[in-house]
Amino acid sequence: CKKEFMLPNVVYACAGGVLLIAIAFAAQHLGKYLQRTKWSDFIMMGLSLAFFGFLVVLTYHYYFRTGWDAQVVHWAAEMVVESEINRMPYFSYYPNNAFIVFLFSVAIRIGRLAGISNGYFCIVTMQCFLFAVTAFVLYRTAVLLANERVALAVWVVYVMIPGLSPWVTVPYSDATGLLFPALLFYLYVYICKKKKYTMPVLAMG
Numbered sequence: 288c289k290k291e292f293m294l295p296n297v298v299y300a301c302a303g304g305v306l307l308i309a310i311a312f313a314a315q316h317l318g319k320y321l322q323r324t325k326w327s328d329f330i331m332m333g334l335s336l337a338f339f340g341f342l343v344v345l346t347y348h349y350y351f352r353t354g355w356d357a358q359v360v361h362w363a364a365e366m367v368v369e370s371e372i373n374r375m376p377y378f379s380y381y382p383n384n385a386f387i388v389f390l391f392s393v394a395i396r397i398g399r400l401a402g403i404s405n406g407y408f409c410i411v412t413m414q415c416f417l418f419a420v421t422a423f424v425l426y427r428t429a430v431l432l433a434n435e436r437v438a439l440a441v442w443v444v445y446v447m448i449p450g451l452s453p454w455v456t457v458p459y460s461d462a463t464g465l466l467f468p469a470l471l472f473y474l475y476v477y478i479c480k481k482k483k484y485t486m487p488v489l490a491m492g
Contacts, residue, residue, distance in 0.1 A: 314439055317439060318435060318437075322435045327430075328427070335419045335423040338418075338422060338450065339416055339418075339419035342419065342451075343412055343415050346411050346455060346456050350407075350408065350456040356377075357458050359377050360387055360391065361410065361458050363377075363378070364394075364410070365395065368399070368406065387459070387463055390463060391413075394409045394410050395409050395410065407458065411456050414462045415455055417462070417466045419450075421445070421469045422442055422450055423442075424469045424470055424473050425441055426438045426441065426442045428441075431473075431476045
């Protein structure tokens with residue numbers, strides 16, 4: 288059925304247009320400032336952390352429990368936390384998901400230490416954090432390839448498109464693995480541009 292909203296669609300479209308113009312205006316001035324200041328990385332770290340907090344609040348109000356493989360992986364992580372032996376035949380066919388179960392179990396354990404019993408949302412929060420870290424990694428990569436103004440534009444585009452994707456609430460490798468190719472690309476660009484610390488950087492990769 289069609290979703291009914293309080294206001295006509297044209298009102299929301301105009302509001303979105305105004306918001307986009309305001310973001311573009313602010314990004315233009317911030318980009319110029321980032322090129323002049325030595326604190327640009329710290330400023331973008333702060334913005335990425337703010338994005339993380341915003342994502343956590345946003346996803347808390349719309350996350351949902353999904354089925355298929357993501358549900359199996361979540362259940363397996365809960366079983367690991369409860370010290371139950373996981374004999375699901377699923378992992379005989381898909382052993383590649385064993386590592387993500389480990390990551391999810393770590394997120395759930397950290398949540399338990401913080402007094403959060405909702406293991407599913409602990410995983411969602413971890414994915415929000417990975418999304419935010421990815422934003423900063425992409426910014427640093429763009430700085431190496433271009434400059435701070437271009438890098439800020441890359442950061443904004445990432446935040447507005449993949450960064451706000453509802454996939455962040457699905458506990459599976461599609462969202463959890465987003466950081467790793469971005470980080471590998473950053474390490475590659477770093478080696479090509481800096482021409483130093485090659486072996487340590489390769490070891491990190």
